Amino acid sequence: MKSLKLALLIGSALIALGPSAFAQTKGGVINVATIGEPPTLDAMASTADLVGIVSQHIFETLYTFDKSWNVTPLLAASLPEVSPDGKVYTIKLRTGVKFHDGTDMDSTDVVASLKRWTEVASRGKQTASMIASIEAVDPATVKITLNAPYAPLVSLLAFNNAAAIILPSEKQQNPMTDPVGTGPYMLKERKADQYIQLARFDGYTSPEGDENGYGGARHQYLDEIRFVPVPDANTRVEGAVSGQFDYVDSLPVEAYDRLKDQKTTEAVLLKPFGWPVFVMNTSTGITKNQDIRLAIRDSLSMEDMMAAAFGSTDFYSLNASMYPDGYSWKTDAGTEGAYNVADPEKAAELMKKAGYNNEPIRILTSRQYEFHYKMAQVAAEYLKAAGFTVDMQVVDWATLTQRRADPKLWDIYISHSPFLPEPALIGAMSTSAPGNWDTPARKAAVDAFNSEVDPKKRVELWGEVQKVIYAEVPIIKIGDFNALSAKSAKLEGFTPAPWPYFWNVSLKQ
Amino acid sequence: MLRYILQRFIGMIIVMFLVVTIVFIIVRVTPGDPAAVMLGPEATAADIAALRQQLGLDQSILLQYVYFIGNLFKGDLGQSIFLNQPVLQALAQRAEPTFFLTIFSLLIASVIAIPIGIYAAYRRGSFFDQAATAVAMLAASIPSFWLGLILMQIFAVRFGLFPVSGYGGPGTSLMERLGYLVLPAFALGIVSSALIMRFTRASMLDVLGDDYIRTARAKGVDERRVVLKHAFKNALIPILTVLGLTAAVLISGAVVTETVFGLPGVGSLVVSAVLRRDYPVIQGALLIIAALYVLINFAIDMLYLVVDPRVRY
Numbered sequence: 063m064k065s066l067k068l069a070l071l072i073g074s075a076l077i078a079l080g081p082s083a084f085a086q087t088k089g090g091v092i093n094v095a096t097i098g099e100p101p102t103l104d105a106m107a108s109t110a111d112l113v114g115i116v117s118q119h120i121f122e123t124l125y126t127f128d129k130s131w132n133v134t135p136l137l138a139a140s141l142p143e144v145s146p147d148g149k150v151y152t153i154k155l156r157t158g159v160k161f162h163d164g165t166d167m168d169s170t171d172v173v174a175s176l177k178r179w180t181e182v183a184s185r186g187k188q189t190a191s192m193i194a195s196i197e198a199v200d201p202a203t204v205k206i207t208l209n210a211p212y213a214p215l216v217s218l219l220a221f222n223n224a225a226a227i228i229l230p231s232e233k234q235q236n237p238m239t240d241p242v243g244t245g246p247y248m249l250k251e252r253k254a255d256q257y258i259q260l261a262r263f264d265g266y267t268s269p270e271g272d273e274n275g276y277g278g279a280r281h282q283y284l285d286e287i288r289f290v291p292v293p294d295a296n297t298r299v300e301g302a303v304s305g306q307f308d309y310v311d312s313l314p315v316e317a318y319d320r321l322k323d324q325k326t327t328e329a330v331l332l333k334p335f336g337w338p339v340f341v342m343n344t345s346t347g348i349t350k351n352q353d354i355r356l357a358i359r360d361s362l363s364m365e366d367m368m369a370a371a372f373g374s375t376d377f378y379s380l381n382a383s384m385y386p387d388g389y390s391w392k393t394d395a396g397t398e399g400a401y402n403v404a405d406p407e408k409a410a411e412l413m414k415k416a417g418y419n420n421e422p423i424r425i426l427t428s429r430q431y432e433f434h435y436k437m438a439q440v441a442a443e444y445l446k447a448a449g450f451t452v453d454m455q456v457v458d459w460a461t462l463t464q465r466r467a468d469p470k471l472w473d474i475y476i477s478h479s480p481f482l483p484e485p486a487l488i489g490a491m492s493t494s495a496p497g498n499w500d501t502p503a504r505k506a507a508v509d510a511f512n513s514e515v516d517p518k519k520r521v522e523l524w525g526e527v528q529k530v531i532y533a534e535v536p537i538i539k540i541g542d543f544n545a546l547s548a549k550s551a552k553l554e555g556f557t558p559a560p561w562p563y564f565w566n567v568s569l570k571q
Numbered sequence: 572m573l574r575y576i577l578q579r580f581i582g583m584i585i586v587m588f589l590v591v592t593i594v595f596i597i598v599r600v601t602p603g604d605p606a607a608v609m610l611g612p613e614a615t616a617a618d619i620a621a622l623r624q625q626l627g628l629d630q631s632i633l634l635q636y637v638y639f640i641g642n643l644f645k646g647d648l649g650q651s652i653f654l655n656q657p658v659l660q661a662l663a664q665r666a667e668p669t670f671f672l673t674i675f676s677l678l679i680a681s682v683i684a685i686p687i688g689i690y691a692a693y694r695r696g697s698f699f700d701q702a703a704t705a706v707a708m709l710a711a712s713i714p715s716f717w718l719g720l721i722l723m724q725i726f727a728v729r730f731g732l733f734p735v736s737g738y739g740g741p742g743t744s745l746m747e748r749l750g751y752l753v754l755p756a757f758a759l760g761i762v763s764s765a766l767i768m769r770f771t772r773a774s775m776l777d778v779l780g781d782d783y784i785r786t787a788r789a790k791g792v793d794e795r796r797v798v799l800k801h802a803f804k805n806a807l808i809p810i811l812t813v814l815g816l817t818a819a820v821l822i823s824g825a826v827v828t829e830t831v832f833g834l835p836g837v838g839s840l841v842v843s844a845v846l847r848r849d850y851p852v853i854q855g856a857l858l859i860i861a862a863l864y865v866l867i868n869f870a871i872d873m874l875y876l877v878v879d880p881r882v883r884y
Binding site for chain 2: 109464496
């Protein structure tokens with residue numbers, strides 16, 4: 063009887079600990095092949111995804127996103143208390159959180175970091191005009207006062223891109239000289255173009271709760287994570303097949319068949335990952351005319367473009383909505399008869415209405431992302447079929463990023479984006495983003511969306527924004543695409559994510 | 572002799588000055604902006620302008636050039652925009668893989684090419700000679716990156732004998748790091764061997780027909796001694812020239828091969844600097860490469876003196 067009780071007790075304890083506590087073991091080093099060397103480790107200073115992928119292990123934000131893309135606390139103790147007028151955000155901080163230099167995090171660090179964010183980060187600078195003050199109430203409380211209600215604030219504070227990372231108050235230099243954060247891993251050594259070595263931070267205090275996307279508990283199973291730049295895509299594929307790397311990011315979809323037959327390496331398909339987009343120049347030139355933009359959209363076949371770019375429907379799907387299934391933001395508002403039209407006659411009528419006179423449509427694209435180029439080629443043929451004159455400008459990515467900043471140099475440029483957790487983060491929503499979409503209808507819809515605090519009402523208001531996007535065509539969404547990466551069969555606890563993370567990951571012994 | 576060295580030295584300075592000026596102008600007139608690349612895809616025009624100002628890129632090209640030349644006289648090649656370290660330091664960090672890759676490639680190429688070239692010349696017109704010439708043609712036609720990918724498929728992926736890419740992680744010993752160079756060194760060595768073999772054969776053919784070779788043979792000198800000592804030693808000058816030029820090309824960065832194998836060498840640094848528009852690194856790297864070219868050519872000229880005492884300046 064005594065042994066039965068003991069067995070029950072042990073059994074209960076095992077259940078309480080949960081399966082992961084036993085399935086995963088501590089120790090080991092993983093090598094992660096990335097597409098290149100990040101331009102900086104300062105997560106505030108760049109909007110490049112690669113910077114976010116690496117730096118999210120070193121630095122943390124006040125909030126982050128759970129697996130359903132809801133905002134959840136990270137360095138904050140809870141979601142903020144928002145005043146009834148939506149202007150004052152009171153943020154309670156977790157206590158006992160240490161920086162990698164051994165000092166404790168408190169409200170002084172948070173205030174200094176948020177101020178730096180409004181001065182250094184592009185997303186922070188855009189938000190700065192909305193912020194009246196950022197102040198410390200006590201060592202564990204921070205208060206942000208806004209000039210007007212601005213609902214995306216918390217999502218912006220949670221995002222890992224141009225991120226509002228928390229740094230020690232005395233380490234706020236710009237450019238960053240000493241990458242010290244509160245994350246589960248700390249920078250041990252960086253040899254540019256060779257590796258970035260992160261080691262477990264023994265003083266780390268994990269948030270409580272179950273693992274939940276980027277939120278919840280962050281277990282530090284691995285001793286080290288090493289990010290290795292492998293710029294050549296074919297070499298990344300071979301590195302995955304040979305087993306040299308434990309995780310290989312951003313692989314060409316053509317490699318899927320090779321990877322799925324491997325024993326030691328598994329293909330990881332993030333479905334869906336993001337959306338290719340044609341950004342229209344709404345401020346100057348031929349595409350300033352809304353009828354021309356409508357004609358361009360109605361002449362295009364999204365199906366043919368996606369097929370040319372991604373080959374098989376295993377890797378893409380057609381979707382008019384700005385968000386795919388699984389996101390609360392998904393709505394069909396405004397999309398009817400406005401997606402995958404491929405109707406040259408309808409386009410020709412619009413061109414006639416707009417007074418089109420064979421002015422060339424300058425498509426700015428790059429082969430940095432081969433699928434951009436393939437889509438541009440298909441688009442050019444459809445545009446020509448409708449009667450447009452097309453000037454394809456194929457340049458390298460650095461040239462594209464420079465030229466798109468000058469509206470006089472292009473009419474359409476091709477880009478892509480992961481599905482962002484908050485629509486306000488989408489580039490085109492900002493009037494200062496390339497394309498410079500700024501109309502009364504946009505302002506009315508976007509302002510209403512941004513100032514609404516109630517989540518349910520915001521979903522409805524997003525539908526209104528999408529309607530205006532489809533009516534005014536500042537951007538053309540082409541479809542949804544999946545991302546391919548590869549992981550070692552020995553890797554456990556890995557959750558596919560747009561910005562892959564390796565806390566909660568362990569190696570099979 | 573001293574006058575010759577002085578002339579070459581002045582020539583070297585002029586060449587490097589021209590290289591620096593041309594590269595400076597080219598990188599500045601090429602479209603693309605390091606600030607835009609650094610800030611990422613969502614950066615606004617205002618952000619980019621602010622960073623350009625911080626980096627001093629908003630100043631006139633002439634003023635930037637004056638600053639650059641001024642710093643150059645102080646031995647300062649500038650600060651990398653992306654790596655946040657001095658250009659000279661960045662180049663020094665990447666010197667090791669490029670240096671050893673050059674040495675190994677050259678060794679592999681020489682070990683393959685010189686004996687085959689000598690024997691092909693000695694057996695001129697034979698099946699061996701024709702086969703060697705044909706294989707050399709084939710090797711010269713193969714792009715080194717393609718050969719690299721094939722070697723990678725066979726020896727790294729299929730047999731797992733060598734790593735696919737990189738140059739070792741933290742704490743790897745020099746010997747371990749050199750293991751990463753085996754496949755790229757063979758890829759480059761095999762392709763380079765074609766040219767060296769053809770030069771060796773041609774040079775040996777010239778010499779083997781000379782009177783003193785006939786004399787040596789008439790005197791009954793051992794055939795091996797005739798070929799290896801009398802003929803080969805006199806055939807060395809063109810071979811040294813091609814070896815030197817091959818070394819210069821390899822040191823300046825076997826650009827594509829380094830990129831394919833993910834080697835953090837000088838070649839891949841130049842490629843990534845061009846893609847990122849990291850102006851100081853492009854300028855500094857090309858200046859050093861130009862200096863190396865000139866120095867290697869100078870060293871070859873000096874070697875002529877050792878090999879052939881008849882050469883005088």
